[in-house]
Amino acid sequence: MIKKCLFPVAGYGTRFLPATKAMPKEMLPIVDKPLVQYAVEEAAEAGLSDLGFVTGRGKRAIEDHFDVNYEMEHQIEGTGKESALEGIRSLIDNCSFSYTRQINMNGLGDAILKGETLIGDEAFGVVLADDLCIGEGVGVLAQMVGLYRQYRCSILAIEEVPHDQTSSYGVIDGEKISDNLMRVTNMVEKPDPKDAPTNLAIIGRYILTPDIFDIIRGTPPGKNGEVQITDALLSQAQSGCVMAYKFKGQRFDCGSVEGFVDATNYYYEKVYNRNR
Numbered sequence: 632m633i634k635k636c637l638f639p640v641a642g643y644g645t646r647f648l649p650a651t652k653a654m655p656k657e658m659l660p661i662v663d664k665p666l667v668q669y670a671v672e673e674a675a676e677a678g679l680s681d682l683g684f685v686t687g688r689g690k691r692a693i694e695d696h697f698d699v700n701y702e703m704e705h706q707i708e709g710t711g712k713e714s715a716l717e718g719i720r721s722l723i724d725n726c727s728f729s730y731t732r733q734i735n736m737n738g739l740g741d742a743i744l745k746g747e748t749l750i751g752d753e754a755f756g757v758v759l760a761d762d763l764c765i766g767e768g769v770g771v772l773a774q775m776v777g778l779y780r781q782y783r784c785s786i787l788a789i790e791e792v793p794h795d796q797t798s799s800y801g802v803i804d805g806e807k808i809s810d811n812l813m814r815v816t817n818m819v820e821k822p823d824p825k826d827a828p829t830n831l832a833i834i835g836r837y838i839l840t841p842d843i844f845d846i847i848r849g850t851p852p853g854k855n856g857e858v859q860i861t862d863a864l865l866s867q868a869q870s871g872c873v874m875a876y877k878f879k880g881q882r883f884d885c886g887s888v889e890g891f892v893d894a895t896n897y898y899y900e901k902v903y904n905r906n907r
């Protein structure tokens with residue numbers, strides 16, 4: 632079964648400057664919880680407890696978040712504030728956390744390849760914390776793990792986006808297997824709307840088989856001169872099989888200010904306010 636999950640968290644988050652000047656964008660909170668914790672919770676819910684982070688300079692706060700803070704925890708011991716740390720404590724107790732660095736920002740494909748040292752030779756999940764997903768019933772990654780059991784190949788999550796937004800995403804085309812599932816035949820990274828094969832956009836959830844590492848090594852730089860996971864997955868789809876899954880649930884693009892505000896409003900109304 633899949634036990635490992637990779638979190639590429641080296642990106643700068645320039646869209647949130649100055650907030651992200653000295654703080655990782657993954658630590659920005661949606662109400663009272665940082666984005667990266669939502670991502671880790673989704674992986675843990677899917678049964679993935681071996682968690683690897685591809686970090687970079689200025690990302691130390693992520694490591695500290697998934698660790699104890701003795702002084703502060705001692706201070707709030709026995710007070711009502713203790714319960715606020717229950718969620719993060721349970722993650723720390725039940726998961727292992729490993730870190731490696733991406734030295735140069737050379738694209739998502741390169742970031743995933745840097746994670747090879749944490750993953751080894753087994754299938755693994757990839758979660759981009761920018762995409763905050765609320766699964767219907769179960770989380771999106773858990774839905775995909777279920778599909779992996781059946782198909783044993785790489786799986787990526789997709790959703791329909793407005794045609795004029797294709798240049799923000801990897802876009803796929805494929806043969807329909809069922810209502811929610813396609814076998815990928817084509818993929819393009821961030822195409823202009825006029826060149827996009829469809830409006831089916833890849834969102835930041837993947838299950839990858841470990842042959843992807845060799846494929847990435849053989850993948851030349853693509854869009855923006857960076858090594859793109861989309862290009863590597865197209866090779867994998869052409870020589871083997873890649874599935875695209877229209878997940879059940881909702882996604883917020885927290886890499887954009889608008890999506891971040893929408894996610895904040897959603898959580899405030901649906902989760903935070905209700906639990907008080």
Ligand code: G1P
Binds near residue numbers: 759801832833859861
């Ligand atoms: C990355 C991928 C892209 C995918 C997107 C999902 O782009 O390269 O294919 O659609 O994540 O969020 P980024 O948003 O990191 O530029």
